[in-house]
Amino acid sequence: LRGSSVAFRCSYSYREGETVRETAWSKGHIKQHNWKRVELSDLASYENRSVYLGDRQHNCSLAIHDVQGNDSGYYYFRFDTDTYGWRSRAGESVHLSVTELSARVHPERVRAGDDVTLECGTSCYRPPGTVWFKDGRPVANLTFQAQPGDSGNYSCAIEGQESDPSDPVALDVQYAPLNMSIEVSQPGDVAEGSSVNPTCSAVANPAADNYTWYGASVSSSSSSAMLWVGSGQVLTLPPGKASHAGLYLCQARNSVGENSREALLTGYHTDSEYMYHRLSQNVQCLPGVFQEQCHDYENTMNMKNINNHLFPGHLNNLASCDHNTCVSKGESNEYSSMIAVQ
Structure with a gap:
């Protein structure tokens, strides 16, 4: 295994009375298109990695540390005595095969x-x-x-x-659209006649390739009255009018599944002008979730909580939000506008 250590267990014998003068290991090596045995001591890549564990008696074991892929091949042992030398033949070699993890x-x-x-x-x-x-x-x-x-x-x-x-090997986890959000092209107050183009986005794998918008006017009191109003990530609305107020739903879809997000758009007007106003998402009444303290508004909101969803309806003077209910007090002839993302 690449990166590990390997030991060749080896023993040798010779005629009685002889004295071993030299031992060496070599590796089959191709050099200048010719195959030959090259001693490990002459190969720089084995420096400080190959260790002779044997002796000049009968042990010829060898260890190689931090094995690399190019260490694969055939290894040969030799020894010389006072009177003769011995070289391992092809059938007496050791073959090392290095595998990758x-x-x-x-x-x-x-x-x-x-x-x-x-x-x-x-x-x-x-x-x-x-x-x-x-x-x-x-x-x-x-x-x-x-x-x-x-x-x-x-x-x-x-x-x-x-x-x-x-x-490394890659893991690809595919999932339906998540973390959906709806943003408006112009934050703050927008005068009547200007465009307010909601943009829908989602995190998905593969990326969402289908966005569909549905809408319901302020006169509707249930989601069943929502109708198709457009396709694509950006919903293009005509210049702002009071009739645009209502609930908008963006549905994102990919090959795994779909998800949706809702936004409530209501109008603000006085006797002489009509405006859209976008409030921070921190000021909202979310079903089952209360993120931050609600602020006081002295206007009448065309909004109510139905079946744990924000739908157009009637709610006087939004004053505070609790765990799951929108609470109101007071009266006014003005309309406060809100884009509340649920």
Whole structure:
């Protein structure tokens, strides 16, 4: 295995009364298009990596540390005595085959929620002690249910040899649109006649390739009255009019599934002008979730909470939000406008 150490266990014998003067290991090597045996002591790549463990008696063992791919090949031993020399023949050589550590992810492409298994091994065996990394960070579980954040490059290494990991393999987790948001082209107050073009975005894998918009006017009191109003990430509305006020829903879709997001647009006007006004998403009444303290508004909101969704209706003077209910007080002849993203 690349990066590990290997030992050739070897013994030799000679005629009684002889004295061994020299021993050496060589490797079959192609040099200038010719194959020949080259002693390891003459190969710079083996310097400080090959260690002769034997002696000049009967032990001829050899160790090679930090094995590399180009260490693969045939190795030969020789010894010389006072009167003769011995060279190992082809059938007496040692063949070293260096394998790479391989990271495998099963399957490599999944959908969120599918089971994933990580396997680390070589073509010969599966090492007993391995560690895993995702984008360079340790991974604890070798079997898990895939989530969107699990996409990335995975590699493994022998425990204790973390600096020499396998080549990475990619895991692609596909999922339906998430983290949807709706933004408006012009923040703040926009005079009547100006354009307000909501933009819908989503995080998805593969990317969402279909955006559809639906809308319901302020006169409607349920989502069943919502009608198709456009396609694409940006909804192009005609210059602002009071009739544009209402609930808008963006639906994003990819090959895995779909998701949607709603935005409520209501109008603000006095006797002489009509304006759109966009408030921070921090000031909103979310079903089941209260993020920040609501502020006081002395206007009448054309909005109410129906079946845990914000739909057009009637609510006098939005004053505060609690856990799941919009609370109001007071009266006014003016209309406050809001784009509240749910």
